[in-house]
Amino acid sequence: QPTKREPSQKLRYSDKRIALLLITAVGLFIGFSSIQQTLGFQLQDKLNLSGIETAQMTGGALMVCAVFTFLTQVTVMQRVQLRPTQFVRIGLLCMIVGSAVISSFETFMVLAVGMAFLGIGMALCMPSIAGGASLAVSTQEQGAAAGLVSSCPAIGFAVGPICAGALYQFHSPLAPLFSTSVLFIAWVVLVVKDR
Numbered sequence: 001q002p003t004k005r006e007p008s009q010k011l012r013y014s015d016k017r018i019a020l021l022l023i024t025a026v027g028l029f030i031g032f033s034s035i036q037q038t039l040g041f042q043l044q045d046k047l048n049l050s051g052i053e054t055a056q057m058t059g060g061a062l063m064v065c066a067v068f069t070f071l072t073q074v075t076v077m078q079r080v081q082l083r084p085t086q087f088v089r090i091g092l093l094c095m096i097v098g099s100a101v102i103s104s105f106e107t108f109m110v111l112a113v114g115m116a117f118l119g120i121g122m123a124l125c126m127p128s129i130a131g132g133a134s135l136a137v138s139t140q141e142q143g144a145a146a147g148l149v150s151s152c153p154a155i156g157f158a159v160g161p162i163c164a165g166a167l168y169q170f171h172s173p174l175a176p177l178f179s180t181s182v183l184f185i186a187w188v189v190l191v192v193k194d195r
Contacts, residue, residue, distance in 0.1 A: 011144040017136040018145055020193050022152060024088055025129045027186030028095070029156020031179040032122065034164035035099055036062070038175040041168060046106065057108060064112045068119030077127060084132030085194045091124030092187040096180055103176035 013022055039061060044054040077087075098117030105111040129152075133145040160179075167174040 011137065011141055011148055013148060015137075018133045018148065020190065021084075021088075021129050021133050021136070022148055024092070024125075024186050024190050025149060025152035026155050026159075027182050027189075028092065028122075028125055028129075029153045030160040030163070031095060031099060031156075031183040031186070032118065033157040033160030034179040034182070035102055035118065035176055037161035038164050038168045038172075039102075042102070042105075042172065042176070043108075043111070045172060047108065060108070061111055061115045065115040065119035065122070068116045069123040072120045072123035073127065077123065084128040084135070085190060087124045087128035088132070089187065089190060089194075091121040091128065092183055092190065093121075094118075094124065095121030096183045096187065099176050099180040099183060103173055103180060 011018070013019065040054050040058045043049055043057045043061070044051075047053075047057070049057060082090075094117045098114045098119075098121060101114030101117065102111060105114060130146065130149050133149050134142050137145045160182075164175040164178055167178050
């Protein structure tokens, strides 16, 4: 006899149990996508690179970010026990440092340091946001919560590149500084509200 299927539960972005984590996730991806979108332009302009060199260096910078994301997830996230919001606080601080470094880099090595901090921050934040949202709701609502969390990158990647691209055309350092500001605001909101 087939088991009766539970009706799916609907959640809103404004749900008090997960709203703070969703706001943080959107801010996180606005900041990250802003840097990612303008990274190639910054490299080409600051280091006077050709198109091929720009593509190679951009790929290298993104690889540094990915490597540190992976290493952090298989080491720190497996061994350190903190509340999800504590991980997110630390992760956002790492991303703030990273975006600040990227806003002032003059060599690829300095940029790589900034990208490493971004990667560490992403590794600390995203699993913690997803896990925190899942733990904050009932068993029947976990699918809906996961769906809302997974929509945050799309929102961030829709807003961030538009804002950063416009700012970069106006004055190039404003794009990474915009990222730093958004990440800092997200961190402040999290610290103030998570009490």
